[in-house]
Each structure stands twice: as C-alpha cells, then as structure tokens.
Amino acid sequence: MVDDVVRELGYLTLGSRFRRIGERLQSEVQQVLDELGLPVQSSQLPALAAVDRLGPLTVGELAEAVGITQPGATRLMTQLSESGLVDVRQSSEDQRRRLISLTDKGRQLVETSKRDVWPRIDTAVAEICADLTGPLLEQLTAIEHHLEATPLHRRIARQPHDQPSA
Amino acid sequence: MVDDVVRELGYLTLGSRFRRIGERLQSEVQQVLDELGLPVQSSQLPALAAVDRLGPLTVGELAEAVGITQPGATRLMTQLSESGLVDVRQSSEDQRRRLISLTDKGRQLVETSKRDVWPRIDTAVAEICADLTGPLLEQLTAIEHHLEATPLHRRIARQPHDQPSA
DNA sequence: CACAAATACATAACTAGTTATATAATGAGT
DNA sequence: ACTCATTATATAACTAGTTATGTATTTGTG
Numbered sequence: 221m222v223d224d225v226v227r228e229l230g231y232l233t234l235g236s237r238f239r240r241i242g243e244r245l246q247s248e249v250q251q252v253l254d255e256l257g258l259p260v261q262s263s264q265l266p267a268l269a270a271v272d273r274l275g276p277l278t279v280g281e282l283a284e285a286v287g288i289t290q291p292g293a294t295r296l297m298t299q300l301s302e303s304g305l306v307d308v309r310q311s312s313e314d315q316r317r318r319l320i321s322l323t324d325k326g327r328q329l330v331e332t333s334k335r336d337v338w339p340r341i342d343t344a345v346a347e348i349c350a351d352l353t354g355p356l357l358e359q360l361t362a363i364e365h366h367l368e369a370t371p372l373h374r375r376i377a378r379q380p381h382d383q384p385s386a
Numbered sequence: 387m388v389d390d391v392v393r394e395l396g397y398l399t400l401g402s403r404f405r406r407i408g409e410r411l412q413s414e415v416q417q418v419l420d421e422l423g424l425p426v427q428s429s430q431l432p433a434l435a436a437v438d439r440l441g442p443l444t445v446g447e448l449a450e451a452v453g454i455t456q457p458g459a460t461r462l463m464t465q466l467s468e469s470g471l472v473d474v475r476q477s478s479e480d481q482r483r484r485l486i487s488l489t490d491k492g493r494q495l496v497e498t499s500k501r502d503v504w505p506r507i508d509t510a511v512a513e514i515c516a517d518l519t520g521p522l523l524e525q526l527t528a529i530e531h532h533l534e535a536t537p538l539h540r541r542i543a544r545q546p547h548d549q550p551s552a
Numbered sequence: 553c554a555c556a557a558a559t560a561c562a563t564a565a566c567t568a569g570t571t572a573t574a575t576a577a578t579g580a581g582t
Numbered sequence: 583a584c585t586c587a588t589t590a591t592a593t594a595a596c597t598a599g600t601t602a603t604g605t606a607t608t609t610g611t612g
Contacts (some may be wrong), residue, residue, distance in 0.1 A: 222440065222443075222447045222450040222451045223436075223440060223451060224450075224451065224453060225432050225435050225436040225439065225442045225451045225452060226432045226452060226453050227453075227523075227526075227527060227530075229431075229432065229435055230508065230510075230523050231507075231508045231511035231512045231515065231523075232431065232435075232504050232507055232511070233431055233432045233435070233509045234408075234411055234426075234511050234515075235408050235409070235410075235411030235412035235413075235414075235428060236408065236409030236412065236418060236429060236431070236432050236452070237412060237413055237453075237526060238405070238410070238414065238455075238511070238526075239404070239405055239408030239409065240408075240453050240454065241402070241404045241408075241526060241529060241530060241533075242400075242401050242402065242404030242405030242406075242408055243401070243405065244405075244530075244533055245401030245404060245533075245538075246401035246402065248401075248533070248537055248539065249400075249401055249538065250539075251539050252538055252539050254543055255539055256388070262401060262402075263402060263504070265398065265399055265402070265404050266391055266392045266395065266399045269391050269395055269399070269516065270389075270391040271493050272503055273389070273391060274388065274389060274391070277388075281388045284388040284390075285389060285391045286391060286392060286402070286405065286545060287390060287392050287402075287403075287406050288459075289391075292508035302551065313536070319424040329434075337396050340542050340545055341397075341398055341538070341542070342395075342396065342397045342398045343397075343545065344402075344538050344541040344542045345397035345398070345400050345538070346397045347541055348526075348529055348533060348538075348541075349397065349400075349529065351528065352520065352525045352528055353520050353524070353525065354412045354456070354518065354519050354521065354522075354525060355520065355522060356518015356520070356525060357393075357396050357397075358519065359518040359519065359520055359522060360393075360403060360404075360407065362517065363514060363515065363518070363520055363522075364393075364407060364410075366514040367407075367410055367411075367414070367514060369517075371414055371417075371418050372415065372417070372418055372510050372511070372514075373412075373414065373417050373421060373508070374412035375510040375514070376418055376506050376507070376510045376515055379506055379509065379510070386418060
C-alpha cells in the first residue's frame with residue numbers, strides 16, 4: 221500500500237486534490253448519464269442549465285455563468301450546437317455577439333432531465349457529502365470568494381520574509 | 387452580472403466546481419513558482435514529493451501515491467526525467483518495472499523547496515481556508531472514501547424508483 | 553516444459569479545460 | 583468623418599489529466 225502523498229501534503233497540493241476529486245465526480249456522473257441513456261457529457265450539464273435558466277446567452281455570458289474562460293465557452297457551445305441541443309445566432313444589435321438558446325430538442329432533454337435525472341444525481345452526490353462536518357457548498361463559495369479577493373501570490377508577497385517555521 | 391450556475395446547482399455540478407477550483411489553485415500556485423524562479427509545474431509537486439518521500443518508486447507506485455492513472459504517471463515521470471529532476475532505471479528484479487528516483491539536481495530542488503517555498507505556499511492556501519466552518523481536508527478525505535466505497539451509479543441504483551420530490 | 557493469464561508500462565487518442573493570439577465589430581475622442 | 587482603443591469571439595497551441603490498446607515480461611497451471 222502506497223501513501224497518498226496528495227492527501228498527506230494537505231494545503232500545498234490542494235489544487236491537485238480538488239482536480240482529482242472533480243474529475244472523479246465528473247467521470248462517475250458521466251457513467252450514470254450513459255446508463256440512463258442521456259446523450260450528454262457531464263461537463264455539459266452546467267452549460268445546458270445556464271442556457272435553460274438565463275438564455276439566450278452570449279458566449280461571454282455562458283463563460284461567466286459556468287465559470288470557465290471564453291475559449292472554453294466557445295468550445296462548449298460548439299459541442300452543444302453539433303449535438304443539436306442549442307441554436308446559435310448572431311445578435312442583431314452587435315454583430316460580434318452570438319446568442320445561444322436551446323433548440324426544441326435541447327429544451328425537451330433539459331425538461332426530462334430536470335424531472336427524472338438531475339434530482340437523482342443531486343441526491344446521490346448529497347448522500348456522499350451527508351456526513352461531512354460542515355457545509356461543504358458554503359465553504360466552496362468562501363474559498364472562491366477568497367481567491368477572487370486576494371490571489372495567492374499577493375498573500376505570499378505579504379508574508380513576513382523570515383524563514384518559515386522549521 | 388451573470389449568475390454562477392455551477393454554484394447555484396450545488397451537488398449536481400459539484401464535479402465541475404471542484405475542477406474549476408482545482409484548476410484555479412494549480413494556476414495560482416504556478417504563478418507563485420514562476421515568480422520564485424522554480425523550474426517546475428505545480429502539477430509536478432505531488433510527484434516530486436512522492437519520489438522524495440517514498441523513492442525509488444515504480445510507475446505504478448507513483449500513480450498510486452499521486453492519485454492519477456498509470457499513463458498519467460508515465461507522462462509525469464517523462465517530464466521530470468526530461469527536466470533532469472529524476473532518474474529512471476529498469477528494475478533488476480523485474481524488467482517490466484522502472485524505478486524512479488531523484489537526481490542530485492532533483493534532490494537539491496526538493497530540499498530548497500521544502501525549506502523556502504512549500505511552507506509559504508502551504509501557509510497562503512491555509513489562509514484562504516482559515517475561516518471555513520468545517521475541516522476541509524478531512525471533508526475531502528471523507529468524500530474520497532465514500533466515492534471509493536460506493537460509486538455513484540450504485541447509489542442511484544438503490545434509490546427508490548418513485549419520482550424524486552418535485 | 554509449454555502455454556495462458558496476469559502484470560507493468562508505453563503509446564494513441566481523447567476530454568476538459570487553459571493561455572496566447574488573430575480577426576471583426578463597436579464605441580469614444582478629436 | 584476618421585482613427586484608435588476596446589470588446590466579442592474564434593482559433594491555435596498547450597496543460598493535465600483520462601480511457602483504450604499494444605507490447606514485453608513474469609507467474610501460475612497442467
């Protein structure tokens with residue numbers, strides 16, 4: 221049995237740890253979507269939900285709603301469009317902008333998912349987090365706010381310059 | 387201001403949310419390493435620490451120690467070797483296995499990092515998590531254990547088949 | 553001793569993002 | 583009216599992983 225070095229290093233490797241848990245969760249949600257016959261990638265769920273709730277959206281708004289960069293949002297939009305789930309049109313007010321909305325097919329998929337699938341996934345993931353000693357989702361919100369407020373390198377710049385404790 | 391749909395969806399999109407926080411943290415640690423002139427990727431830190439602590443390691447052991455798949459560990463090993471930080475030799479006992487150990491250069495980088503850099507990163511990330519209302523690192527350990535114990539699709543399979551609450 | 557199964561790793565192809573840069577359109581200032 | 587700065591998006595190249603598959607070696611069984 222090999223030690224889990226990422227767990228042991230704690231805060232130093234927190235980024236790697238968050239990523240691996242994120243990938244694991246995305247992969248397991250993907251398996252569930254496949255078993256239930258839903259033709260979407262788990263990474264597309266946030267975008268579908270965003271367009272459903274807030275649509276029509278521009279590419280920039282989609283990026284912001286999902287919390288990814290603009291090229292990432294372009295890529296997601298392209299995938300969903302190729303799957304026939306969203307429609308992309310140029311804005312009549314600003315030709316630079318493109319407006320993303322659900323197609324009939326997309327709307328139907330989202331409606332049936334909201335009724336039959338997403339609550340089951342939500343419940344199963346909530347079950348994993350049920351016995352945690354603290355409100356995980358709020359803590360994640362706090363972490364994201366703190367990162368937004370003061371990036372790491374500024375926190376390090378204001379540390380005292382004596383040697384860290386031995 | 388666009389709503390943060392990933393935050394609003396909570397458990398359903400927890401995988402995406404973990405990934406984005408993980409990527410954000412890795413990116414910010416990377417910026418710090420660049421500013422301090424350390425010639426490593428933040429994603430390589432866990433592997434360097436693993437080889438330092440447990441070395442020599444096989445590729446499979448490195449994968450396990452860092453919590454990634456075997457091809458991912460091969461890729462990491464190749465990067466570190468190309469940077470001159472680790473040495474890779476074939477095991478004399480089992481020709482299938484390769485043994486990874488720190489080079490002099492790698493050992494030196496790890497020693498100075500342990501003294502001068504890693505504690506500062508650890509402290510800065512700990513500061514971000516200082517006011518959380520729960521023990522984050524323990525919560526992550528619990529989540530990983532629960533995922534290990536019962537994958538999502540089995541949790542969903544055992545849910546009652548009546549409609550989830552409206 | 554021979555063969556099949558298992559194991560260890562490398563490689564190809566892919567996912568899910570990122571950063572850097574290019575292009576087109578809009579808006580502000582003179 | 584023109585020019586330059588800004589904005590919106592697309593594309594290229596990249597990172598940090600994954601899954602699938604292939605090859606080489608070891609182990610177990612008959």
